[in-house]
Amino acid sequence: EDQVTQSPEALRLQEGESSSLNCSYTVSGLRGLFWYRQDPGKGPEFLFTLYSAGEEKEKERLKATLTKKESFLHITAPKPEDSATYLCAVHFSGSARQLTFGSGTQLTVLP
Amino acid sequence: DGGITQSPKYLFRKEGQNVTLSCEQNLNHDAMYWYRQDPGQGLRLIYYSQIVNDFQKGDIAEGYSVSREKKESFPLTVTSAQKNPTAFYLCASRSLPQENYGYTFGSGTRLTVV
Numbered sequence: 298e299d300q301v302t303q304s305p306e307a308l309r310l311q312e313g314e315s316s317s318l319n320c321s322y323t324v325s326g327l328r329g330l331f332w333y334r335q336d337p338g339k340g341p342e343f344l345f346t347l348y349s350a351g352e353e354k355e356k357e358r359l360k361a362t363l364t365k366k367e368s369f370l371h372i373t374a375p376k377p378e379d380s381a382t383y384l385c386a387v388h389f390s391g392s393a394r395q396l397t398f399g400s401g402t403q404l405t406v407l408p
Numbered sequence: 409d410g411g412i413t414q415s416p417k418y419l420f421r422k423e424g425q426n427v428t429l430s431c432e433q434n435l436n437h438d439a440m441y442w443y444r445q446d447p448g449q450g451l452r453l454i455y456y457s458q459i460v461n462d463f464q465k466g467d468i469a470e471g472y473s474v475s476r477e478k479k480e481s482f483p484l485t486v487t488s489a490q491k492n493p494t495a496f497y498l499c500a501s502r503s504l505p506q507e508n509y510g511y512t513f514g515s516g517t518r519l520t521v522v
Contacts (some may be wrong), residue, residue: 346510396510397450398451
């Protein structure tokens with residue numbers, strides 16, 4: 298069964314303390330991996346799409362990377378406004394264009 | 409500006425009552441989706457539709473129904489058969505020829521049983 302697992306479930310950082318979030322997947326064929334940011338009480342906001350191992354994407358303090366079995370979302374020198382839940386989603390080749398979501402990592406950045 | 413509008417933002421349902429959640433998009437997207445989000449869990453797919461007048465069940469369709477009479481609209485009805493409907497409901501859409509952008513989400517409807 299195709300699965301998406303995110304870790305850790307929650308992460309507390311001091312402002313400026315860099316870290317990484319993990320998204321691992323077991324798939325029969327990866328067609329794309331997506332990262333979203335979700336603020337409390339709101340819908341997820343698209344961040345990145347990755348398609349192949351070795352690919353990297355950057356946006357401000359965020360950098361997403363992809364290997365054959367997992368993706369990392371690196372947060373460099375985070376600020377309190379980066380606090381949110383970060384969701385990973387995967388498009389599997391046999392999924393009729395649906396996305397399978399992980400349960401998310403709740404990030405809190407303390408001032 | 410283009411986007412997805414969900415309404416209402418908050419909804420209260422009495423036991424045995426059916427309620428309908430609205431989802432409208434002006435992005436000209438082909439596919440639309442309904443997800444349910446519970447605390448500590450990932451998004452779970454309820455129903456999806458890739459073309460007008462056609463839709464498919466997702467992983468947790470029992471107790472829910474949908475329609476897709478117009479490309480722009482994909483309402484979700486939570487029926488009395490859904491025994492635990494309290495959750496955050498998210499509607500999403502996607503342009504099938506532009507899969508690299510993933511989904512665009514609405515702002516959600518929080519449904520509470522009273």
